[in-house]
Structures are given as C-alpha cells and as structure tokens.
Amino acid sequence: MLAMNFRGPFRVRADRDKPYPEIKHPDDAIIRVTRSCICGSDLHLYHGLVPDTRVGMTFGHEFTGIVEETGPGVQKLKVGDHVIVPFNIACGTCAFCNQQLYGNCHESNPSATAVGGIFGYSHTAGGYDGGQAEYVRVPYADVGPVVIPEGMDLDDAVLLTDVTPTGYQAAEMGGIQQGDTVVVFGAGPIGCMAAKCAWLFGAGRVIVIDHLEYRLEFVREYAQCEAYNFKSMDDPVVFLKKATDWLGADVCIDAVGCEAEGSKLQTLVGRKLPLTGGSATALHWAINSVKKGGIVSIVGVYGPLDSLVPIGNVVNKGLTIRANQASVKRLLPKLIDHVMAGRLNPKGLVTHRIPLEEVSDAYHIFSKKLDGCIKPILIPPAARA
C-alpha cells in the first residue's frame, strides 16, 4: 500500500510497497484512512529530535477512516463505520484509563512509562505505524474510535483527533476564571485553538505571541484576540508585564514546545546540539510573564531529557504548572457538541489539502512555514475519488 516512509531527519517519502497492516490483537481494527494531518508534533520527529525514531516508520497520529476489518474481540465498532481516531492509544481498563487519563495509558507502550502509546510517533511512544498511509492498524478499537456524527465535515472530524482537544485542554488546564488575562505562546494550530477555547472558559482578554506575521494576522481573526510579534520586542516578558498592568497574566499557555525560537542559548543546546529536552524559550517566557500565584499550562511537547527552565521563579512566584498530552477520548463528546453548535470551527485552520503521494513536499512546506501554511491535511488516493 501507499504509505509515508521516514528515511532520516528532513527526509520522508511516499512508498507504494509498504505491507498492509494486520490484526495483531483480538481488539484491533484495520482502518482505511480518509484524512490524515501533519502536526507540529510530527515536525519534532521530522527534525530528528525524538529519540528512537527509526528509519522506515510511517508517521501520522491525526486521522479519520473507514473500518475495513475487526478482530474477534471487537464488539462495538462495525465494518463500514467512518470514525474519528484519537491520537492516544488507550486500553480503557488500566488504572490511568479508568481515571480518564487516556493520554497516559499503561498498556499501550512498552518502551517508555512516561508516555502512553501514540500512533506513528517513534518507538518512544510505542512503535506503532501511523495514519499517513492508506491503511492503519488501530488497537483497542472499541475504546478510542468514535463514529463521525452525521453532517460533520470530514476536515472538522480529523481535527478532533488532536488539535481541538489539545487546544481545549491547554485552556482547561489553565483553570481560567471569568475575566482572566490569558497569554498563549505559539500561533500554530494548537495555539490558535487554545486562544479560541480560552473564551469558552470566560477569559477577559486573550493575547497570542509568535514571530510569524502571517500566523499572527490569522489568529487575530480566527480567535478574535490580540496578537504580537516577539521579534519586534526587546524583551517579551517586559512587554507582557507592561501590557498587563505590570503584574503579569493570570494564565500562560505554552503551545510551542521544544523547537521554540527567540533565545540563542536555548536554540544551541536544545535544537542544534540536542543536549537537553529541547529549546524551552516559550516556557521560560510563560513562567516569567505569569502573575504571582498564577497558572502555567503546558501542551508544547518536550523531549525526555532535562530542559532549561527558571524553576526558582516557579517557587518564588508560587506558580501552579499543569501539563499533559491531551486526553482526547475524555473531551470528544463535549467538543463534538461545540463543533456541531458552531462554537468551534476547527476546519478553519486547514490551509493545505495535499495528496498523500506528495508527502515530502507537504512536510517541507509545513516545516519551513511556506505558502501561509497553518494546517496541512494529506488525502490518500481512494479518498480523493
């Protein structure tokens, strides 16, 4: 079958000779992919920053598809169902799944206890081939997948696998109270969605920080918020203090992660010579520009090694830090409702629809932020007919 094939940092291609996936466990299903996104998280893999990313793997953790085959243990999911597949692989029975921590399942990833299984996300997240392919194996098929509601646009559906729940949870973990000032670092798909969701919790003011002018322009419109370019500031922390009556924001959200720009030191040790868990510039700014007693919510992804963060300020300012991989299954019912009611418009983030065959170009465009790219979707040949 046709599938994305990782060949090394900055090198991916679409090959036609990948074997079809097989049922490996009674609770598996095989799904024929209809839409598959590239995510900012995939860029961390593409740039070679996630340890144990093996050559030959197929990436892709954001996909929708039609059930083609089910294992003998699958009861709810039926062949022919068109489903949203959460990016986290969750067993639904371990102590963590039972507490709705579906992003922290203990029975889906042998390689690391710190992270649950994720489709197409290196061996550190379980070694599963992902959905940037014509077909994909989906474990625990009765747990994660949800049938796409009638009338829902497929582009909205595929953005419910990760972007929408992650942006929403970023705001939720901020513990936003009515009237709070919320600063979101990063105007990628996740930051845009987090800014939009902050209003649902009653934020009084939402400010987004990035350095890509086209994204700042986009988010101002998309999330009806303020947006500023950190490249035009002497010091983003002082800028934000000034903008918030010299006390800082009530809530800061890191929607950037390990490839943050803006500090030479962080870039050197976190990205060029990956000696740390990544460049933590946005997190550093978040901690330093939040109010005393405030909350920092982190959804940006970092590697497993230590990162440079001003932990002393966390202590002295009495901050609360909350972070996680989004628990997609927990949030889906509520978010499907928000989308159907028009309160959230995930498909508005999609700027590129690219044939799966052109996956090399798609990664390059998204990585280099070319052509005004916010969110690219890959479409397999059969889904284009």
Add this chain to the structure above:
Amino acid sequence: MKTSPEKYTHIKGWGIDADPENDPTYPIKKRTDEEQAGYSWERPAQQPIDIEVLHSNERPNVSATFGTSTPPAGLSGAIRRFAFKYSESSYGHWVPLVLADRIDVVQGIMADLLKGTVPNIFAEMGWKADLKHNKKGLITKVIVTAVVTTAVIAWLSRKNEPKKSLLRG
C-alpha cells in the same frame, strides 16, 4: 480507594486535615485512587510477542499491545538494545538512542541501494515545494550545495598533488 483509619491510630492527627477539594488534578483526572492498589488491574489480552520488543526497565513486562513497525536491526539495533539496559531516567538510555537514530539513516540508505533504488534525497527533502513557494531559499541551497561540492572536489584532487610533486623531485 479508602484506607482504614484504624491502621494509623498510632499517628497522632492522622488525616485530620485531609481536604478532597485540594485537588489540582481536577478535571483532568477523574480521581478513583485505583492506582494506590498498584499494578493490579485485570490486564487486556497480551498481543503475541513475535517480534523483538525492547521494553523500559521501569516496567516488568511488555504492554498488552505494542507497535510492530521497524524492529531493531543491524548496528543501530545493537545500540538500541544496549540503551534499554538503562532506565528512562538515565542519559545512558537516551544518548545511545539518538546515536542509533543517526546510524539508522546510513543503514536506511544501504537498504535502499540493496533494493536497487538510489534514494532521491532532494525529492525526499521536498525541494520541489521550494520551486513553487520558496525560490529564494532554493537558489541559496543550490548555490551552497554547488560551492560545497566544488570545494570538496577541489580538496580531493589537491590531495594527489604532493605525491606528484614528490615524484617530480
């Protein structure tokens, strides 16, 4: 899970300030305290372990399901096996894995060649997209590549010169 207070009667004031509202995990975690019982849940059926699976030494077993993409192979595989002797808390785990990833790239190129395909590295890097959306970037890359290639060729051919001059005496 509720513990029985009788167990702690010897500790003065045990539990007197417990406050269920003091829970910063709300609403992310639906607290059941089930994890206090340890690794005791009824596990899903085990996926047959019919390929080599490296598992973290911070767990006693292979998780009930796992991915079957790209099992460890060759030199990079040997390094990965070594890395898994160390815990996720150790540089001894992550640094060798990063090294293995780099070696894997060379193994990947060799595997392509053995299959009779020469990988088109420029196409894999998506340079075609530059042609459409980033002409300036592409021109810079082409010039840099040309300069580097010329420099390398010049340097390689220079290496022969001392010999020649030696011969000439």
